[in-house]
Amino acid sequence: MKRVLRTAVAVKLSALLLALAAPGVASAATDAYIDCSLQSNACFGDASSDSGPVTFMYQFDYNGLDAIFPADCTNQNVCKFYCWRYPGPLVARLLVYDTNFNLLTTTAWVPALCTQQDIILQ
Numbered sequence: 001m002k003r004v005l006r007t008a009v010a011v012k013l014s015a016l017l018l019a020l021a022a023p024g025v026a027s028a029a030t031d032a033y034i035d036c037s038l039q040s041n042a043c044f045g046d047a048s049s050d051s052g053p054v055t056f057m058y059q060f061d062y063n064g065l066d067a068i069f070p071a072d073c074t075n076q077n078v079c080k081f082y083c084w085r086y087p088g089p090l091v092a093r094l095l096v097y098d099t100n101f102n103l104l105t106t107t108a109w110v111p112a113l114c115t116q117q118d119i120i121l122q
Helices: 002-021
Strands: 030-035 042-049 055-061 078-080 088-097 103-106 110-114
Touching: 030 088, 030 103, 042 055, 042 088
Parallel strands: none
Antiparallel strands: 030 042, 042 078, 055 088, 088 103, 088 110
16 A cells, blocks of 8 residues: 555656646737728738737638639738629638647637628728
């Protein structure tokens, strides 16, 4: 019994020493926002992180619409699009990656409006 107890104490003590000796992992704050409520055919977004440079990409769910994205919106503060034949509502979110393309965070899905011509919504 004493041998089992000594082994258990040694294992717990070594685990404690290992935990104390391990370098601390500091969590970096990552901020991201997206807003598609100002006008139709555009979403505005940005992202930053305390850990260094980030890449942010827009993701859209435009089921049933013919949304056209004339330019790559990666790392752009404004992402423009339009719906030539089938306008309607869609949703968008921002995905934020670190320099190794590990996903850091995503925003919540936000509503957007896709139309043939830009409409100021506010």
